[in-house]
Amino acid sequence: MSKIIPFKAVRPTRDKVNLLAARSYESYTSMQVESRLRDNPFSFLHIVNPGFKYQKEISGVERYGLVRNRYQEFKEDGIFMQDEKPSFYIYKIVNRDGLEFNGIVAATSVQDYENDVIKKHEDTLEFREVLFKEYLKTVGFNAEAVLLTYPDNQELETILNQIMDSRPEYEFTTTYRDTHYLWNVDDEALLQKIQDIFSEMPALYIADGHHRSASSYLLAKDLMAENPHHSGDEAYNYFMSYIIPESDLKIYEFNRLVKDLNGLEKEEFLIKLDEYFRIENRGMNYYKPSELHHFSMYLDGEFYSLNLRKSKYEIKNALDALDTQILYVTILKPLLGIEDLRNDQRIEYSHGKKDLAFVKTAVDSGTFAVGFGLLAVTTEEMRHIADQGLKMPPKSTYIEPKLRSGVTVYEF
Known part of the structure; x- marks a missing residue:
C-alpha cells in the first residue's frame, strides 16, 4: 500500500x-x-x-x-x-x-x-x-x-x-x-x-x-x-x-533545561515532586535513566533520580506512556508553569549526544535552575504514537x- x-x-x-x-x-x-x-x-x-x-x-x-x-x-x-x-x-x-x-x-x-x-x-x-x-x-x-x-x-x-x-x-x-x-x-x-x-x-x-x-x-x-x-x-x-x-x-533523547522554579523554593519544589515520583538524592554522582518512566534531575549542585509512582499516573494510550509527555503533565506544566513547549522562553533543550555533563554545566553556570534527563524514545514508541494518530511533544527525539x-x- x-x-x-x-x-x-x-x-x-x-x-x-x-x-x-x-x-x-x-x-x-x-x-x-x-x-x-x-x-x-x-x-x-x-x-x-x-x-x-x-x-x-x-x-x-x-x-x-x-x-x-x-x-x-x-x-x-x-x-x-x-x-x-x-x-x-x-x-x-x-x-x-x-x-x-x-x-x-x-x-x-x-x-x-x-x-x-x-x-x-x-x-x-x-x-x-x-x-x-x-x-x-x-x-x-x-x-x-x-x-x-x-x-x-x-x-x-x-x-x-x-x-x-x-x-x-x-x-x-x-x-x-x-x-x-x-x-x-x-x-x-x-x-x-x-x-x-x-x-x-x-x-x-x-x-x-x-x-x-x-x-x-x-x-x-x-x-x-x-x-x-x-x-x-x-x-x-x-x-x-x-x-x-x-x-x-x-534515536537520542532531548533533555530539558528550565531557567527558574516558577517561584518555588527548592524544598517546596521537591515536596511537590514527591506526589508523582519516588525521589532519591544521588549527590554528585551522575544519574542517567536506564528504565522507562525514570528521570534524572540536576538541581542546586546535586543529581536526583525520579521514578514515576505508577499508582498516581494513568496511562490510556501511547502518548500517555511517553516519558516526554509524563514530564510535561506532571512537572513542566503544573509545577514550573510551562504550557507552550515550543515558544516558552524559560525552557531550552539539549539533545542526548551532549550528555548530562552539558546539563550540569548549564545549571551550574546559573543560566538554568534545573535540568531533566530522559531515556531515549524507541522506534516502537514512535510507531505506536503514529499508528494511534497522536503527536509527541516537541523535542521528543533527536534522530x-x-x-x-x-x-x-x-x-x-
Whole structure:
C-alpha cells in the first residue's frame, strides 16, 4: 500500500560531490558558513545563501528567486548533472561514531501522506509549512530528503546488500568524518521488485522532516489546482525521501533545561515532586535513566533520580506512556508553569549526544535552575504514537542519520 517511484535525480558530478554536499544550513555557525562560502566555490551553501555573491543579506521572496538562479548556474556550469533514466539511489552512511545507515532515496507519494499511509508523530507549525511551500514553489526543487522508516524487511535487506557489494557511484568522507556511499539503480526489473516490496507495506513512518513533507503536500495541492490537465503523474505529486529500516534508525533523547522554579523554593519544589515520583538524592554522582518512566534531575549542585509512582499516573494510550509527555503533565506544566513547549522562553533543550555533563554545566553556570534527563524514545514508541494518530511533544527525539543536502536533488 506504500507507493514509491524512481526519479531522475539531479546530482553533482563524481569529482565534485565531496565539495558540494553540505549539512543543513542551520547546523553551521556563521563563521563556518563564511569560511565555506569563501573557500569552496562548489559548496551547496552558495545556492541556499545566494546573497554572498553580492556581500548582502537577502531574505524572503527575493532570496527564493536568487536560490533558483544559483541552482541553474550550477547546472549550466556542469557541477550538477541529471540522470537519463529514473532510478532509486541506495545510500549508505557510516558516521564518525561507527554507526551505519542503509536506505533508499526515492520519490514518495503526497497522496500517501494525505491518506495517512505515511504516518506522522509530530505537530507542525502552519506558518513554517506555508513559508517552505512558497520557497519550494519558487525554486522548483528539493535538495533535502525527508527521513522515513519502515519495519525491517529481510527481502529488501538482501537486495540492498547485493547492490552494495558493487562499486558505488559516490564514496566520500566529509570534514565531519562521516563517510557517504551512493549506488545508482536503474535496472527496470530491480526497480519493479523494490516497488513491489514497498507496495506490500501498510505504512511508512516519518522519522525526521515533518515540516518538509507537510510543505510538499501543500505545494502539490496548489499545483494541482493550478493545472487544468492534472493527471496525478506530475513530479509535484511526490517528494524526495530517504527510507531506512527501523533497526538502522538511531534515536537520542532531548533533555530539558528550565531557567527558574516558577517561584518555588527548592524544598517546596521537591515536596511537590514527591506526589508523582519516588525521589532519591544521588549527590554528585551522575544519574542517567536506564528504565522507562525514570528521570534524572540536576538541581542546586546535586543529581536526583525520579521514578514515576505508577499508582498516581494513568496511562490510556501511547502518548500517555511517553516519558516526554509524563514530564510535561506532571512537572513542566503544573509545577514550573510551562504550557507552550515550543515558544516558552524559560525552557531550552539539549539533545542526548551532549550528555548530562552539558546539563550540569548549564545549571551550574546559573543560566538554568534545573535540568531533566530522559531515556531515549524507541522506534516502537514512535510507531505506536503514529499508528494511534497522536503527536509527541516537541523535542521528543533527536534522530540520526542527518542527511547532506545536494547529493540528490528532486525537481518538480
